[in-house]
Amino acid sequence: ILNVEQSPQSLHVQEGDSTNFTCSFPSSNFYALHWYRWEAAKSPEALFVMTLNGDEKKKGRISATLNTKEGYSYLYIKGSQPEDSATYLCALWASGTYKYIFGTGTRLKVLA
Amino acid sequence: DSGVTQTPKHLITATGQRVTLRCSPRSGDLSVYWYQQSLDQGLQFLIQYYNGEERAKGNILERFSAQQFPDLHSELNLSSLELGDSALYFCASSPQGGLGTEAFFGQGTRLTVV
Numbered sequence A: 001i002l003n004v005e006q007s008p009q010s011l012h013v014q015e016g017d018s019t020n021f022t023c024s025f026p027s028s029n030f031y032a033l034h035w036y037r038w039e040a041a042k043s044p045e046a047l048f049v050m051t052l053n054g055d056e057k058k059k060g061r062i063s064a065t066l067n068t069k070e071g072y073s074y075l076y077i078k079g080s081q082p083e084d085s086a087t088y089l090c091a092l093w094a095s096g097t098y099k100y101i102f103g104t105g106t107r108l109k110v111l112a
Numbered sequence B: 001d002s003g004v005t006q007t008p009k010h011l012i013t014a015t016g017q018r019v020t021l022r023c024s025p026r027s028g029d030l031s032v033y034w035y036q037q038s039l040d041q042g043l044q045f046l047i048q049y050y051n052g053e054e055r056a057k058g059n060i061l062e063r064f065s066a067q068q069f070p071d072l073h074s075e076l077n078l079s080s081l082e083l084g085d086s087a088l089y090f091c092a093s094s095p096q097g098g099l100g101t102e103a104f105f106g107q108g109t110r111l112t113v114v
Helices: none
Strands: A005-007 A010-014 A019-024 A030-038 A045-050 A056-059 A062-067 A072-077 A086-094 A100-102 A106-111 B005-007 B010-013 B019-024 B029-037 B044-050 B053-057 B064-068 B074-078 B087-095 B109-113
Touching: A005 A086, A010 A019, A019 A106, A030 A072, A045 A056, A045 A062, A045 A072, A072 A086, A100 B044, B005 B087, B010 B019, B019 B087, B019 B109, B029 B074, B044 B064, B044 B074, B074 B087
Parallel strands: A010 A106, B010 B109
Antiparallel strands: A005 A019, A019 A072, A030 A045, A030 A086, A056 A062, A062 A072, A086 A100, A086 A106, B005 B019, B019 B074, B029 B044, B029 B087, B044 B053, B064 B074, B087 B109
């Protein structure tokens, strides 16, 4: 059974705060990792595609890092804004299979 | 709009019944995935198809089955429905072989079993 774990489950921050979440996965099963943003009443949309150990990706105020050897990825949001409120999902492409497994997500609420 | 279309958007049915959920992938995408999201749960991987063939299977119940047709649309069949099957069912697609590529999600079908 492949477990992709995310922490924390939920998070409330004040507007302007910076925050980060963690995605943990079995390092032996790594092929690729993706981060998604899932807004209420919408469907998940991909933020980052990460494939190499040490990868760092950035899109505006949001960035992500990847450590495949220890099996984790961090997502950072700098200067959180109310429009950043969403559930952030990570998804693991497991090597040796075609299974695409999602974590349970981190629900972020940014308070104005 | 992701380009992935799911129908119907909402479905209400009784226990013991059978329903079919339909998914049309993005134009050109060969891989289709099905996920189930129950209340307060994450996206549970059910099954993946590539170009008409089953490629990976997750926690899909025996009462559930799926297929991908030659025109690449996919259907998820849920039978002998139970109250616990009430959930949001998502379909996603990705290009070509899919491995390592991001998925594009439909808007989901909300199934309510009463």
